[in-house]
Amino acid sequence: MDYQTGFLNHFATEAVDGALPVGRNSPQKPAFGLYAEQFSTTAFTTPRVENRRSWLYRMRPTAAHGKMRKAEEVGTRWLSSPLDCGIADPNRMRWDPLAQPDGDVDFIDGMTTYCANGDVAACDGLGVHLYSCNASMKDRALQVSDGEMLIVPQQGTLHLTTEFGRLDVPPGHIAVIPRGVRFAVAVDGPSAGYVAENYGEPFRLPDLGPIGANGLANPRDFEAPVAWYEDRDCTFTVVQKYQGHFWTVTLDHSPFDVVAWHGNTTPCRYDLARFNTIGTVSFDHPDPSIFTVLTSPSAIHGTANCDFVIFPPRWMVAEDTFRPPWFHRNVMSEFMGLVHGEYDAKEGGGFAPGGASLHNQMNGHGPDAHSTQKAMEADLEPHKIDDTLAFMFESRWPFRLARQACELPGRQSDYDDCWTGFPKAELP
Structure with missing residues (x-):
């Protein structure tokens, strides 16, 4: 699987030659009848050096869907801050690993919230979750509108399909999924790991200060996907986590239909080694x-x-x-x-x-x-x-x-x- 390297680089990638507009070739009408969609994870007026956005050229606009419906049966153990009846406990705590689930459980329903702080509505704080799953998401995608997802696999490789392309994330790697990106998780068997759901400012590399120019995580070691698309007509469910609740909408096609994109907000993976x-x-x-x-x-x-x-x-x-x-x-x-x-x-x-x-x-x-x-x-x-x-x-x-x-x-x-x-x- 191919990757692009760099963190917050401005990438340009296309799965079909000529799908990505260049200069004055930009749409009024994109090539092949594609639709242009801007995906922003910062406000438009954020200073340019901090602004994060990508342009997606897709087969159908994401706006084309029906009414979303509350889904009480989805993600029942995946909670958001402020937690009902949650207390800030001064005691030191430790847990054994989560048990593997009975039956087929995918990434969404295998998530268990341990703690959280801040307030998801105020875009401040984070939720901390552990997942334990053994089944792939079948014709089902997840959109977390509440925050950015930092995923740390501990057992089993996660195969992520996103609107931007695909990422394989084994233990020893991490994945960062920007707020609002639709993605699906496939697994090869029993899988477990950790998630920080970041409600606040997007993750960035820390300043190095007196360390100087080198050390810690290098931007060039972060890997972003290349454009990949799925042209498939089928019954597909999109699950959206929105303000701590889960909503679903049914599409008649795969949402992974982005043929080309350019920009600096994208899913990525990083090898901690x-x-x-x-x-x-x-x-x-x-x-x-x-x-x-x-x-x-x-x-x-x-x-x-x-x-x-x-x-x-x-x-x-x-x-x-x-x-x-x-x-x-x-x-x-x-x-x-x-x-x-x-x-x-x-x-x-x-x-x-x-x-x-x-x-x-x-x-x-x-x-x-x-x-x-x-x-x-x-x-x-x-x-x-x-x-x-x-x-x-x-x-x-x-x-x-x-x-x-x-x-x-x-x-x-x-x-x-x-x-x-x-x-x-x-x-x-």
Whole structure:
């Protein structure tokens, strides 16, 4: 499958030669009887350097459909903020991986909301979900109008068909689907992973500041699809998530009928193995912000609506310092997941691939007693942390729990026990 490389590049791609207008060849009447449609994920008057829009040339306009109907039976465990009866709980929480579903369950119905913050109507905050599914979406597409989707597969490759083209997203990669893009998810078998549904500012690469010109995620390593279309007359259902509710409309054709497009807002994927880690070669463990892949800024300068932070394989090199993440209390709230391996601050067990943890704003956390003792006694020589991939969805706002997350059988009631057994310091 072919891809275009770059992040927020202005791409131009066509599946049929001559379908994409150029210069004065732009429509009054596009080639082949196609219809021109502008797709915007920022306001028209957003400063040009931040404006995101693409022009799609499609076989039918998306406006051509009937009445949408409320669908109470769709996505029953996929919730939006503000959560009904949700509370911001200061307790530290951890969950086992979600069980695989009984029967055939696709990506939409396999989604379970764990927590959320902000307000979807105010375009602020995010929802955090885990999915567990085993069936492909058949003649069914999803349009999430509430926010941008950042998808982190943990088990099984996701085969995404979007209006812009196709993306294969295996574990170790991520996908970003802009707000409002229609897409379908096919799977090869049992599949699971994590989703941040970003209600706020679109994700962007973080500024590097004193790091300089190089490091972290490079724009050229993001991959966007090339134009691909499906000319198929059939009964096709589009599911739209709108203000926390699901609506459906039936079409008589596939919605994936974009023959050409150009612009800078597009689905994309990124291989997390291409992340260029930055570390210390002197002393003191650096802040986890040096592992930020993407950020969605908040209105409070210097803080994020959502930071996507990873902990990949990396060298630990320093003269005399505690190597794992240190104990801390943070103004940012942290929802954490594990794609594979062990997380170096929780080597004592309990944090399994596909599981999750939540450390809400200003509540103390850090390595467990086993990992702490091991780190304090380790020889301080260059050491590579390998065969691991953990991540955080980090937010300026406290997360409120979904009731269903509190009731999951995999919620660990003994999570606090991992911080027992620390000996008291002996003073002279």
